[in-house]
Every structure is written in structure tokens, then in C-alpha cells.
Amino acid sequence: MVVLVPTEITTPAITVDRKDAMRPARSTASRVFLVLIAAAVVVGALVAVFLVVDAQRATHTEAERVTAATAVTLAASPLVVETLRDLDPDDATRTLEPYALDVVAGASLDFVTIMLPDGTRITHPDVDRIGERYLGTIPDRPVAHTEVFTGTLGPSVRTIVPVRTADDELIGWVSAGVTIESISETLVRRLPLSIGITVGLIALGVLGALVARRVTRRIAGDLPPGQVRDAVASYESLRTLGDALRAQTHEHGNRMHTAVALIELGRSGEAIEILTETSRQSQSLVDQVTARRAGDPAVGALLLGKASQAKERGIDWHVRIEPETPKSPLTPVESVAVLGNLIDNAMDAASLADDRWVRVTLEAADAGGIVLEVSDSGPGVAPELRERIFAQGFSTKPAGAQGRGVGLALVHSVVLGAGGTVEVSSGPTTFRVVLPPPRGATKQ
Structure with missing residues (x-):
């Protein structure tokens, strides 16, 4: 029987440029480590963006909820209804201005404006603005309306609610608002939590990358x-x-x-x-x-x-x-x-x-x-x-x-x-x- 005997299998020598020899190829374990680190950083960055966007959305939604609840409550207040129904504008201002300022301080709002049906202000944080017309959308019908509008205090989230008597007569409006600047300050206060979560995720990613590098090194050593x-x-x-x-x-x-x-x-x-x-x-x-x-x-x-x-x-x-x-x-x-x-x-x-x-x-x-x-x-x-x-x-x-x-x-x-x-x-x-x-x- 004729048998073909294989020669020894060897790998041909490879000529390496001196510059290449000075830059040894990165091992598989190191590449796995770097890829996982990069993935952890990318995931952390995406999570950070998501948390910031979500916090911004949540803060904006919270501002809408607070302004709507406050405006509805004031519009139903007996003091506001009786004052707008029975008193003239000057007497209404003297009665309702302190009340509105107390509500602003208690509800962490930036303004509460009580006005007549035509939009003439009865109250305002800036007393010089009292008597001027309300800056914002006044609905054609007596319904609540929430919007972002730029007024005398700057851009703000505001809700306007009609004030009606027991006979359903429109006698005024109540608007409560929070400025965008205040919303941004609230968002900044929430950022440390988002940053902490992001840092934690990246730290876990680094830990996982270290474990993966160790496991890969056990299998592949330091080979590229x-x-x-x-x-x-x-x-x-x-x-x-x-x-x-x-x-x-x-x-x-x-x-x-x-x-x-x-x-x-x-x-x-x-x-x-x-x-x-x-x-x-x-x-x-x-x-x-x-x-x-x-x-x-x-x-x-x-x-x-x-x-x-x-x-x-x-x-x-x-x-x-x-x-x-x-x-x-x-x-x-x-x-x-x-x-x-x-x-x-x-x-x-x-x-x-x-x-x-x-x-x-x-x-x-x-x-x-x-x-x-x-x-x-x-x-x-x-x-x-x-x-x-x-x-x-x-x-x-x-x-x-x-x-x-x-x-x-x-x-x-x-x-x-x-x-x-x-x-x-x-x-x-x-x-x-x-x-x-x-x-x-x-x-x-």
C-alpha cells in the first residue's frame, strides 16, 4: 500500500517591520476589555440622556399638574367667587392680593393672577402690573386651558380656569403658573440622581469588562x-x-x-x-x-x-x-x-x-x-x-x-x-x- 506521509506542519516565518515590532498587537483579552468599556460608556451616556429627558418631561408634567390643581382650587374658593361677584376691582385687589401671594408661597408657584372676565388683572406678583390685561390665552368658552406662554415673568407653564357663580355665570378667571426657569432649577436638583445612576452603570460595566478580560485571558492568554x-x-x-x-x-x-x-x-x-x-x-x-x-x-x-x-x-x-x-x-x-x-x-x-x-x-x-x-x-x-x-x-x-x-x-x-x-x-x-x-x- 502506498501511503503519503505528511511533512511536519510549520508556520512560515513572518518578517516584521521594526516599527511594527515596537508596537505589539493588542491581546484579545485587552480588546474585549476595551470593547466592553466602550459599550458601558455608550450605554451609560444613553441612560443619562434618557434620565435627563425623562426628568425634564416629569418636571414639566408636574408643573402642569400643580398649576391646574391650584387654579381649579382658587376658582372654586368662596372668597374668590364672592369677592369677584360683590366688590369693585379696587376692593377686590385689596382683598385677593394677599390671599394670592400666600397661595404662591405655599404652592411653590411663581404667580397667581386673578382677573375679571375681560382679562383685567385683579392680582399679580408685580403690583405695578395690576389693572393691565392678562398676557396669555383666554379661552373663548369658560373652560380650563394649560399652555406655555411668555408673560411679564418670562416663559412659563400656566393654567387658566374660569370663575363661575352657582348660576354658572362667568365672573372672572384664575391663572396659576411656574416659570421655565423654576422648572429648570427643579431639574438641576434632580440631576445628581441621574448622574449617580449613570456612574453606577458605568462602574458595573467596568467591573463586567474586568471579569470578561480575566476569563478571556484564561482562555486565550495574551494572544492577539x-x-x-x-x-x-x-x-x-x-x-x-x-x-x-x-x-x-x-x-x-x-x-x-x-x-x-x-x-x-x-x-x-x-x-x-x-x-x-x-x-x-x-x-x-x-x-x-x-x-x-x-x-x-x-x-x-x-x-x-x-x-x-x-x-x-x-x-x-x-x-x-x-x-x-x-x-x-x-x-x-x-x-x-x-x-x-x-x-x-x-x-x-x-x-x-x-x-x-x-x-x-x-x-x-x-x-x-x-x-x-x-x-x-x-x-x-x-x-x-x-x-x-x-x-x-x-x-x-x-x-x-x-x-x-x-x-x-x-x-x-x-x-x-x-x-x-x-x-x-x-x-x-x-x-x-x-x-x-x-x-x-x-x-x-
Whole structure:
């Protein structure tokens, strides 16, 4: 049996500019920390804006409620009704002005204006304004009305209410108001609570960011995101390559044991036939791999091993490698991770079909890069899931010892990181990876 033995998988040395070397990449843990801190600050700022806006709205609503309640109460006061009905304006002012000032002080208002039906003021905080016409809206009908209006004291929230006798005769109006300046002062007094809540939220966010950084550092150490992905790719490469080689070794062992047993039974012809068939199947794939000018031994070993896995699972295995396929821009580790995960998914899908087969094609792209296609006879990927299958953590399989939702996400990350594309189509289900030529390579 001809076995393609992989060479040691190493990552090529990377030449780093001296300036870049002086600026080490920020670790994944630090990036997670900074992102969470930024999120906490943004959330805190949004909460602060919401609290301020809500406090402003609440203060304005409270001013409307207080002015309306005060005006209604005064309009129903027997003193106000009797004074406006029985006395002349001068006597009404002497009677009602002190009363209005007491109400202003007790209700924390800025003014209470009592006036005649035509709007002539009977009372006012500024005695020089008494006798002048009320500045504000006087309803055409005897109904209460609340508004924001700029009067002698500046912009204010005010409510005007009709004063009527028992016979429902309109004998005057009562207006109570709070200036916008007073409302703003009330709002300022409420700001410390909003600031305290915002600071508390940001503090909790910082605490959460510290915990997240510690957890991330335990998992990823001080590696930057790119090296974390490379570490995952290395793990996936070793896993899938190890599985493939174990399957190849297992199949080879079974055939050897069978051949030995046949020889012991004196049936050497059948033993030779089994060994010859094994050699012929392996040699076909070896010829395709070695015929490629820029072949990768690790990928060849992976394909040989996967062929054994396919046979164990009763899956027809088809591989076509064009000799003119150029060198891959991926490292051996990345190549094994991408190809291995795509083949693993294809085999899992094909296992669900009655007609089980997997086909792998590797050929040159029109632009000088590489086209890798892995097809299977499985049930396919639902159209609504084609975008989600490349998301980290997404999987249609139950969680197991190998993790969940890592393979296709890693394939997507590695391919996009190399400047390539990965797509999935149906009829049959085919994952198509297009990789650009390596840097510095030109199309022949």
C-alpha cells in the first residue's frame, strides 16, 4: 500500500517591520476589555440622556399638574367667587392680593393672577402690573386651558380656569403658573440622581469588562485575535488530520490482517489481490497529489486519510486535483483546517442520504488563484440558513465533544482573512472556496 506521509506542519516565518515590532498587537483579552468599556460608556451616556429627558418631561408634567390643581382650587374658593361677584376691582385687589401671594408661597408657584372676565388683572406678583390685561390665552368658552406662554415673568407653564357663580355665570378667571426657569432649577436638583445612576452603570460595566478580560485571558492568554484564530486553526488541523490518519491506519491494519490470514490459509492469490487493490486505490490519489506542481504533502495526507474514513462510513469518495493548480496562499495548517472541516461536514451530510457520496475538486481559478469545491449528496442547506451557517456558534448538530459551531466559522474566517470567498449552493450541496494567488505570484 502506498501511503503519503505528511511533512511536519510549520508556520512560515513572518518578517516584521521594526516599527511594527515596537508596537505589539493588542491581546484579545485587552480588546474585549476595551470593547466592553466602550459599550458601558455608550450605554451609560444613553441612560443619562434618557434620565435627563425623562426628568425634564416629569418636571414639566408636574408643573402642569400643580398649576391646574391650584387654579381649579382658587376658582372654586368662596372668597374668590364672592369677592369677584360683590366688590369693585379696587376692593377686590385689596382683598385677593394677599390671599394670592400666600397661595404662591405655599404652592411653590411663581404667580397667581386673578382677573375679571375681560382679562383685567385683579392680582399679580408685580403690583405695578395690576389693572393691565392678562398676557396669555383666554379661552373663548369658560373652560380650563394649560399652555406655555411668555408673560411679564418670562416663559412659563400656566393654567387658566374660569370663575363661575352657582348660576354658572362667568365672573372672572384664575391663572396659576411656574416659570421655565423654576422648572429648570427643579431639574438641576434632580440631576445628581441621574448622574449617580449613570456612574453606577458605568462602574458595573467596568467591573463586567474586568471579569470578561480575566476569563478571556484564561482562555486565550495574551494572544492577539489573529493568533487566537491561528491556534484554533492549528487545533482543527491536528484534529481532522489525526482523525484521517487514524482511519487510514485502521483500514490498512484491517487489510493487512486479512491478507495475513488468507496467506495462512493458503489463499495467497486472494491476499495479493486485496493488497494490490489497496495499493491501486491509494496510488491513484498519490498520483494526483504529486502531479500538482505546488502540492502540499499535508493536504495529500489529509485526503488519503479522509478516503479511508469515507470507506469506513460507506461513502463513495471522489477526488479530482488538476496538475496546474497553483500554490495556496494559506499555510499548511490553514489549508488542512479549511479542507478538513469542509470534508467533515460533507461526510456528515452524505451519511443522511441513501446514495452516499462526497466529491472534492481542486483546480486553478481564472485569476491565478485556487478553486476548492466540496460537494455531497446530503439533504442540503435550507436557503434561510445559508448566511447563518458561517456564524460563530451556529450549528444544526447537537453539541458534542468536538464543540459546536466552530468548523464553518473558522473556514469563513480563514478564507476571508486570505482575501478569498466562500459560498454554498444546492443541487448538489456544494461549498465553493476561491482563494487568490499568493502575494507576489503572477498569473502564468
